[in-house]
Amino acid sequence: MFGASLKPNRYSNYAIKRLVTSRVETVAFGLKQGEVSGVSIDTELIDYKAIHTVTLYLNPNRQKAYYNYIVSLQPKRVIFNPGTENPEFYNILKENNIAFEAACTLVLLSTNQY
Secondary structure, three states, rough: OEOOOOOOOOHHHHHHHHHHHHHOOOOOOOOEEEEEEEEEEOOOOOOOOOEEEEEOOOHHHHHHHHHHHHOOOOOOOOEEOOOOHHHHHHHHHHHHHOOEOOOOOHHHOOOOOO
8 A cells, every 4th residue: 555544534544444354465655654453554665575456545746756666566556546547657557567457446345356
């Protein structure tokens, strides 16, 4: 999860809770360190291994600083949640053979399509 928030009224916060409830192994990055449903929100970029999905909750302008990092994780896919759609990043992901979709993580989870 990229763009995780400690604020319970944020979709990224709710998504962490749903991922945990759905038993999806979850790591999170955000601007403020803390914990949501047992998931620590990291504020430093960590070289994670075996990341399947990166789900974005950052607007396109804020994503730019993380393009290289996200690509370096070599995820199987990147989910662009509503408001995060970014054609520039889509092209970078295509060039690196990383699948992506503009979708809502919460909807994907609730319809068993995650």
